[in-house]
Amino acid sequence: MTEWERSSTARVIAPARPRKLAKVPFVELADGRLQGVVSSGSDIARVYVSSVVAGTYAFACSTNNNRPCGGARGSYCNHIRALINEAVLQYGAGRVGRYLRVETVGEDEPSAGGITYAMSSARPSQGDATAAAPVFSRFLRHLGYLELAPVTVPLPEMHWFPPTRAVA
Template identity: 60%
Template sequence: MNDVKPPWEEHSAVRVVPPTRPRKLAKAPFVELADGRLQGVVSSGSDIERVYVSSITAREHAFSCSTNNNRPCGGARGSLCKHLQTLVDEAIVQYGLDQVARYLHVELGEGAQSGWDLTHAMHPRHEPAPAATVFSRFLRHLSYLELPATTAPVAEFAWFPAAAAVR
């Protein structure tokens, strides 16, 4: 039996996968595959002060889209709205089409290349979901941008095993 582990298994830090291409953060400033959903924050196309919290669950493809004030999106009634399509498109830029499809458990047809192909392979249904958790995560990420530049450890990250290696 070979007990030699790959080098990445010898570290306590998780590799960060770089985006497949640079994303347009003005369109979708926050996109993640987490909690069994593709979820994120998408900017409004008509109001600079409004954002939408959008999500699609893995397997069932239940979707939700509402403003940060929990007002439902007018376009997300019986089908995916433009905010959800933007979320899918930006997730594909961030993670790649294959990874997003695997995460959402979508069987892509031969030659699938875009977010349109992915969303048309799903059988989505509307199911309202609370936006607070996703929006709070987005605000937490934004707060890190306000921290002064430093090489010292950030107290909130002290519980990460990799934080001990940062000196």
């Protein structure tokens, strides 16, 4: 058993490329969606929770207090485009494309623009924003971890993860 398998921490996959967190501080591939938090360009106190559903490309974008995005009317708004761009930086275009089940034509390695174009060509519908609350909650929880002092002992709230054992 390796050292990391005996600890209460897990390996973190390094980002495909470094990214700036000011515009899109939180992005994840989870729950069958590309989802995250995008900063407002006009109000420093406002953020948008944006998501795109894998396969159907249905999208949702609303503020942190559940007001709909004015730019997401029938097509992807700038918040969703920024989310896709940052997801490609974080996870790599291949992984994002496979997760969202996007087929880009004529590209060996898809790009953020190619992924966005392919999804837009499918004429996605505007989905519901029910995922906004849990996504924003996870984002706030991640921010809370940034305020903790660095320690090497396990965090009590993470202790419920079962230890992994090699099966013989």
